[in-house]
Amino acid sequence: MLSxxxxxxxxxxxxxxxxxxxxxxxxxxxxxxxxxxxxxxxLTDMIGEYGQYDIILHIQExxxxxxxxxxxxxxxxxxxxxxxxxxxxxxxxANFFFGLPEEFRTKEVMANLxxxxxxxxxxxxHTIISDPSILIRGVHGSVSDELAQKIEExxxxxxxxxxxxxxxxxxxxxxxxxxxxxxIKEILGEYQLVELRFPMGFEVDTAQVGEExxxxxxxxxxxxxxxxxxxxQYGEDLNAFLKTLVEMRDFLLSYASKVRITADPxxxxxxxxxxxxxxxxxxxxxxxxxxxxxxxxxxxAVNGDQAEGMIIRGExxxxxxxxxxxxxxxxxDGQVARPIGQVEVENERYRLAYAIDESLRLLEELEVxxxxxxxxxxxxxxxxxxxxxxxxQLEVLQAQMRQLNQxxxxxxxxxxxxxxxxxxxxxxxxxxxxxxxxxxxEDNLDSLENLDIAAMRAxxxxxxxxxxxxxxxxxxxxxxxxxxxxxxxxxxxxxDIGRSIRLINTYIAGQVIPGERIQIxxxxxxxxxxxxxxxxxxxxxxxYLNIYSTSVGVINPDARSEIFRLxxxxxAIIAGLLAIVxxxxxxxLDHAVVFSTLKYLRRAGRAxxxxxxxxxxxxxFGGLLGAVILTSVYRLSGxxxxxxxxGSIVLIGGLVGWVVARFAERFSPVNIKEVTAGxxxxxxxxxxxxxxxxxxxxxxxxxxxxxxxxxxxx
Amino acid sequence: xxxxxxxxxxYGKTTALAGVNLNVKQGExxxxxxxxxxxxxxxxxxxxxxxxxxxxxxxxxxRSVLQLSDEELMAFRRKVGxxxxxxxxxxxxxxxxxVMFHLVLAGADRTWAKEQAAAALAKVGLHDVHARxxxxxxxxxxxxxxxxxxxxxxxxxxxxxxxxxxxDPILVGEVLEVMEDLVRSTNTTMIIVTHEVSFxxxxxxxxxxxxxxxIVEEGPPEVIFKAPVSEIGLKYKKLxxx
Ligand SMILES: Nc1ncnc2c1ncn2[C@@H]1O[C@H](COP(=O)(O)OP(=O)(O)OP(=O)(O)O)[C@@H](O)[C@H]1O
Ligand SMILES: [Mg+2]
Numbered sequence: 001m002l003s004x005x006x007x008x009x010x011x012x013x014x015x016x017x018x019x020x021x022x023x024x025x026x027x028x029x030x031x032x033x034x035x036x037x038x039x040x041x042x043l044t045d046m047i048g049e050y051g052q053y054d055i056i057l058h059i060q061e062x063x064x065x066x067x068x069x070x071x072x073x074x075x076x077x078x079x080x081x082x083x084x085x086x087x088x089x090x091x092x093x094a095n096f097f098f099g100l101p102e103e104f105r106t107k108e109v110m111a112n113l114x115x116x117x118x119x120x121x122x123x124x125x126h127t128i129i130s131d132p133s134i135l136i137r138g139v140h141g142s143v144s145d146e147l148a149q150k151i152e153e154x155x156x157x158x159x160x161x162x163x164x165x166x167x168x169x170x171x172x173x174x175x176x177x178x179x180x181x182x183x184i185k186e187i188l189g190e191y192q193l194v195e196l197r198f199p200m201g202f203e204v205d206t207a208q209v210g211e212e213x214x215x216x217x218x219x220x221x222x223x224x225x226x227x228x229x230x231x232x233q234y235g236e237d238l239n240a241f242l243k244t245l246v247e248m249r250d251f252l253l254s255y256a257s258k259v260r261i262t263a264d265p266x267x268x269x270x271x272x273x274x275x276x277x278x279x280x281x282x283x284x285x286x287x288x289x290x291x292x293x294x295x296x297x298x299x300x301a302v303n304g305d306q307a308e309g310m311i312i313r314g315e316x317x318x319x320x321x322x323x324x325x326x327x328x329x330x331x332x333d334g335q336v337a338r339p340i341g342q343v344e345v346e347n348e349r350y351r352l353a354y355a356i357d358e359s360l361r362l363l364e365e366l367e368v369x370x371x372x373x374x375x376x377x378x379x380x381x382x383x384x385x386x387x388x389x390x391x392x393q394l395e396v397l398q399a400q401m402r403q404l405n406q407x408x409x410x411x412x413x414x415x416x417x418x419x420x421x422x423x424x425x426x427x428x429x430x431x432x433x434x435x436x437x438x439x440x441x442e443d444n445l446d447s448l449e450n451l452d453i454a455a456m457r458a459x460x461x462x463x464x465x466x467x468x469x470x471x472x473x474x475x476x477x478x479x480x481x482x483x484x485x486x487x488x489x490x491x492x493x494x495x496d497i498g499r500s501i502r503l504i505n506t507y508i509a510g511q512v513i514p515g516e517r518i519q520i521x522x523x524x525x526x527x528x529x530x531x532x533x534x535x536x537x538x539x540x541x542x543x544y545l546n547i548y549s550t551s552v553g554v555i556n557p558d559a560r561s562e563i564f565r566l567x568x569x570x571x572a573i574i575a576g577l578l579a580i581v582x583x584x585x586x587x588x589l590d591h592a593v594v595f596s597t598l599k600y601l602r603r604a605g606r607a608x609x610x611x612x613x614x615x616x617x618x619x620x621f622g623g624l625l626g627a628v629i630l631t632s633v634y635r636l637s638g639x640x641x642x643x644x645x646x647g648s649i650v651l652i653g654g655l656v657g658w659v660v661a662r663f664a665e666r667f668s669p670v671n672i673k674e675v676t677a678g679x680x681x682x683x684x685x686x687x688x689x690x691x692x693x694x695x696x697x698x699x700x701x702x703x704x705x706x707x708x709x710x711x712x713x714x
Numbered sequence: 715x716x717x718x719x720x721x722x723x724x725y726g727k728t729t730a731l732a733g734v735n736l737n738v739k740q741g742e743x744x745x746x747x748x749x750x751x752x753x754x755x756x757x758x759x760x761x762x763x764x765x766x767x768x769x770x771x772x773x774x775x776x777r778s779v780l781q782l783s784d785e786e787l788m789a790f791r792r793k794v795g796x797x798x799x800x801x802x803x804x805x806x807x808x809x810x811x812x813v814m815f816h817l818v819l820a821g822a823d824r825t826w827a828k829e830q831a832a833a834a835l836a837k838v839g840l841h842d843v844h845a846r847x848x849x850x851x852x853x854x855x856x857x858x859x860x861x862x863x864x865x866x867x868x869x870x871x872x873x874x875x876x877x878x879x880x881x882d883p884i885l886v887g888e889v890l891e892v893m894e895d896l897v898r899s900t901n902t903t904m905i906i907v908t909h910e911v912s913f914x915x916x917x918x919x920x921x922x923x924x925x926x927x928x929i930v931e932e933g934p935p936e937v938i939f940k941a942p943v944s945e946i947g948l949k950y951k952k953l954x955x956x
Binding site for chain 2: 671673677681684691695696712
């Protein structure tokens with residue numbers, strides 16, 4: 001067979017193989033690149049070019065234009081050279097890509113990036129997409145700084161910053177991502193968070209139990225560092241919230257209409273039971289159904305034949321100070337059952353409003369009085385009394401309001417629910433105050449009848465002085481303030497109040513609120529969750545104790561780089577498949593003629609017949625050629641098919657080559673007559689190839705290259 | 715000039731040649747005859763090693779053909795004209811190119827090769843078909859082109875493997891005529907495999923009868939066909955008489 005390649009045909013053949021490889025590479029890489037470019041462009045339009053942008057701003061669609069202008073302004077003023085691009089709008093939300101110029105990509109800027117965009121109109125949320133990066137989710141606050149420091153020491157890491165509980169690690173090169181992920185995993189692996197949870201209802205001193213747990217762990221599982229990192233703010237927040245709820249409930253209770261029930265003999269009421277009264281609706285009758293306007297009351301306390309309750313459905317007339325009606329039991333489907341006794345409802349809100357109005361009236365009178373002091377001398381005493389009383393109460397009120405305001409706004413919270421709470425509480429406080437004022441007024445009216453005018457005159461000078469002082473006081477300002485309070489009284493009905501109280505009660509009652517928890521950070525190596533559990537359970541001796549072990553952060557596959565990686569992968573796969581297809585095709589269509597000629601020459605020649613066709617040198621040569629072409633094209637076109645090592649590619653190439661050589665005559669039959677004629681005429685093998693075999697073979701690469709050497713063009 | 719000693723060739727279980735010995739003198743015309751499959755083609759192809767014999771010896775002017783290197787073999791083949799039963803022309807080349815191309819590939823000057831080719835074509839009676847492709851010719855013409863091709867290099871030995879066997883009977887005559895002319899006008903040594911008995915009778919110096927891979931009888935035509943000793947010889951005698 002070797003003689004076949006003598007006389008320079010090996011040169012032809014090497015050129016052919018090289019050109020084949022080059023062409024194959026261009027073919028595979030070219031098509032794969034074109035596909036990649038096409039899909040890549042589409043993708044880039046959607047998710048932004050890799051590494052070009054730092055943040056996606058999710059903006060309400062209506063504010064799109066305004067947001068765009070603001071972002072442009074931000075780019076111009078804060079980050080000259082910034083890139084801004086709008087992408088798809090999904091579900092009423094527009095998305096803008098914002099990319100910082102390289103010089104602004106610093107730790108300081110990145111860590112505060114969201115705050116730069118706080119004023120962008122319609123901003124819902126943001127996603128940091130700086131690349132190349134690694135995203136660590138759920139980084140525990142207590143180790144975040146320590147982690148950042150360790151990670152930043154890794155070579156290839158530019159810096160880290162946190163955003164909404166995630167840590168973003170910016171890299172110098174995307175190539176490093178895989179290796180750095182491993183390094184970071186290792187660092188994360190040095191920490192472990194052990195959480196002890198006690199169910200609701202257990203009063204646990206977290207600090208003390210935490211110390212105890214740490215002492216136990218240090219003793220039983222030494223060699224690690226334990227630290228109590230029980231997330232303080234979580235517990236405090238919850239406590240404050242609970243307290244707020246309780247205060248709110250108490251206020252609502254005091255603000256709700258008071259229901260007093262006097263049960264008939266032989267009637268026993270229980271807490272939680274519901275009874276109905278007529279209210280402003282139709283008269284109730286046993287066996288009938290509740291109608292619009294009837295009022296349903298839930299019993300909240302029972303004491304002998306006396307019970308208290310609150311309205312959970314319906315309203316008593318707004319202006320009605322109190323109401324006496326007969327009460328009936330009701331079933332949950334609204335059917336009225338037996339009568340139970342007398343129900344008295346007092347509308348506290350009405351009384352409150354009345355008291356305020358009364359104060360206002362008196363205050364207005366006072367003002368008039370102070371201008372015309374002498375004309376109003378008969379009423380001066382009473383007015384003064386009332387005024388003094390009101391004045392005193394107002395001072396108390398103001399002091400209380402200040403205190404309250406400080407107490408609540410001191411937490412630096414601006415949530416609207418707490419604002420609502422403030423106003424509710426103020427009203428609640430004012431209620432008792434106003435009542436006091438009303439009583440004072442009534443007393444004074446009584447005493448007015450027994451007024452000793454002489455005594456009054458005697459003290460008139462003194463009174464005049466005092467009245468004169470009134471003019472120095474800005475009564476109008478006080479009136480305004482009280483009027484404001486009056487106007488801001490919550491417009492809650494009894495039904496709303498009742499429902500709110502019930503809701504708060506179920507909430508406080510517990511299922512929803514988690515119990516106490518203690519978090520212990522374990523450093524310098526992991527401990528076995530089971531071991532920790534045995535140690536703690538044995539010593540802390542609480543059957544309800546739950547012990548969990550979690551990581552201090554989880555590396556999140558970055559979706560975008562994942563997509564881009566996938567795209568490159570797809571390109572590499574396509575290139576790989578194309579390389580295989582190309583190799584098979586070129587061998588079949590072009591090179592097969594070499595195999596079939598070789599096989600014919602071997603048959604005619606002196607070569608010994610082989611029992612094992614597999615070892616036929618022509619087939620082996622075909623395999624070698626296939627392996628060389630495929631492997632080269634595969635490597636040069638940057639192809640990569642997952643799970644296929646280079647060894648398997650060599651094997652596939654070899655197999656394709658072998659098969660093509662095996663069936664070469666089918667793809668490219670030899671014209672035996674012409675070949676034997678050439679032999680008989682004393683032509684060398686290379687001449688036979690160049691002048692007889694190749695020219696009459698299928699037009700292709702080999703045919704084309706042969707033209708340079710061919711002497712008879714025919 | 716040519717000496718074949720104990721030549722053997724088998725194809726698997728089929729024995730094509732079972733020890734053939736043959737001597738051919740310079741200028742002699744030997745006609746080989748025998749039934750189909752008796753090994754005539756194999757024998758003749760083994761002389762220029764289109765088929766490699768399993769064993770034996772081929773001596774041409776004292777040199778062992780089987781020992782020749784690739785280059786020597788090529789040079790030897792150029793001095794041996796071979797005419798195939800099915801012409802074996804190169805389809806993509808013109809008639810003229812078919813007759814000259816091997817001269818050019820052997821290193822000859824193109825113009826000279828063209829002259830040689832034209833002369834050889836003239837010798838077989840072809841003049842105005844130079845530019846045609848083989849497929850545009852009749853079978854007889856094609857075979858004459860093939861003969862011209864074999865002649866062009868001025869061979870010292872010519873091997874003919876049934877040159878008229880695949881021709882239309884009415885075309886056989888023109889080829890035989892050319893062959894007879896050649897035998898008479900040149901002194902080239904010829905070994906001709908043919909079934910044309912009367913032709914053999916006219917041109918052969920010696921007739922060799924083969925059967926089952928062996929030479930069963932040989933001698934001058936008048937002897938072979940008058941008093942054959944072999945079975946095959948008797949059959950040919952009968953054929954001639956009829
Ligand atoms: N390439 C081959 N492979 C296998 N067997 C072959 C081959 N060539 C010839 N033979 C066998 O060898 C024997 C001799 O064949 P050969 O062609 O020499 O006969 P032949 O006398 O020329 O016959 P014909 O007059 O039909 O041409 C035959 O039996 C034939 O089948
Ligand atoms: Mg034959």
